[in-house]
Amino acid sequence: MSTNPAIQVRGLVKKYGDKTAVAGIDLTVEQGEIFALLGPNGAGKTTTVEILEGYRSANSGEIKVLGFDPATKGSAAQKWRNKIGIVLQSANDAADLTVIETVSHFANYFDNPKGTHHVINAVGLSDKENSKTRQLSGGQRRRLDVALGIIGSPELLFLDEPTTGFDPEARRSFWDLIRTLKSEGTTILLTTHYLDEAQELADRVGVINNGKIIEIAPPTTLGGRNNAPAKVIWLENGVNKEILTTNPTDEVIKLNKQFNGPIPELQVLRPNLEEIYLRMIGELK
Ligand code: ATP
Numbered sequence: 001m002s003t004n005p006a007i008q009v010r011g012l013v014k015k016y017g018d019k020t021a022v023a024g025i026d027l028t029v030e031q032g033e034i035f036a037l038l039g040p041n042g043a044g045k046t047t048t049v050e051i052l053e054g055y056r057s058a059n060s061g062e063i064k065v066l067g068f069d070p071a072t073k074g075s076a077a078q079k080w081r082n083k084i085g086i087v088l089q090s091a092n093d094a095a096d097l098t099v100i101e102t103v104s105h106f107a108n109y110f111d112n113p114k115g116t117h118h119v120i121n122a123v124g125l126s127d128k129e130n131s132k133t134r135q136l137s138g139g140q141r142r143r144l145d146v147a148l149g150i151i152g153s154p155e156l157l158f159l160d161e162p163t164t165g166f167d168p169e170a171r172r173s174f175w176d177l178i179r180t181l182k183s184e185g186t187t188i189l190l191t192t193h194y195l196d197e198a199q200e201l202a203d204r205v206g207v208i209n210n211g212k213i214i215e216i217a218p219p220t221t222l223g224g225r226n227n228a229p230a231k232v233i234w235l236e237n238g239v240n241k242e243i244l245t246t247n248p249t250d251e252v253i254k255l256n257k258q259f260n261g262p263i264p265e266l267q268v269l270r271p272n273l274e275e276i277y278l279r280m281i282g283e284l285k
């Protein structure tokens with residue numbers, strides 16, 4: 001564990017009039033970590049992330065992002081902003097600029113930008129470099145948003161539902177891009193509605209509902225998933241058999257002896273992240 005977390009939040013509260021959108025959140029994201037915030041619509045994810053980005057103000061709470069309070073203004077804030085990359089939930093406005101002009105323009109805002117062509121290539125838009133952004137499809141525009149988020153070589157990258165509108169292939173190549181950024185040391189805070197995305201990318205997942213964190217854990221152990229009963233399935237005399245057990249290893253050893261060798265069509269299934277998540281937010285019994 002690093003002594004200086006990339007993000008440290010204690011008791012974060014945000015109200016809109018009478019509505020409490022964020023009801024006292026504690027959160028630590030370590031340097032170099034990919035952290036995914038999961039939660040249903042209206043849970044408070046975007047509010048939380050936009051407070052961390054300095055775009056909204058909190059009612060109360062202690063917040064440190066790269067050691068800095070995002071509510072601070074002035075030249076120190078400018079320096080801090082240089083180390084942060086942001087991909088907001090809403091896609092950027094379509095414009096008459098081309099992809100390469102847009103990315104080059106953004107690069108000028110940063111002290112240490114990545115190469116324009118390198119970034120356009122990394123998000124899979126090389127063949128659209130000279131297209132006007134208003135001519136891009138929804139998914140392509142979202143890729144451009146991601147390019148603008150990473151052009152400044154951020155230490156910390158915020159991604160609010162980054163792959164909405166991506167086709168499956170684009171999502172896979174986006175995941176590769178995120179893994180590359182992680183391997184280069186970038187810390188990433190991601191919100192997503194895609195459980196497979198959280199499973200693929202996140203070191204830890206925070207589940208948020210009604211403005212509160214329900215649990216923070218790696219995707220493999222969230223909601224006691226690793227200890228949940230497993231289903232052992234096999235074929236016996238042409239009939240599918242299954243048993244629910246907390247000790248699938250013993251069951252498999254027993255079957256292995258029974259069959260005196262390989263167990264026909266053996267499967268051992270744990271509840272997937274989606275089932276666990278839906279149970280946690282009360283949508284599945
Ligand atoms: P989604 O998955 O739909 O993006 P979310 O988890 O990001 O949802 P938020 O956008 O943070 O949720 O919203 C949390 C709550 O705060 C919701 O009830 C929402 O209606 C409310 N809210 C968000 N922004 C505002 C605002 N500017 N003014 C008033 N209420 C707001």
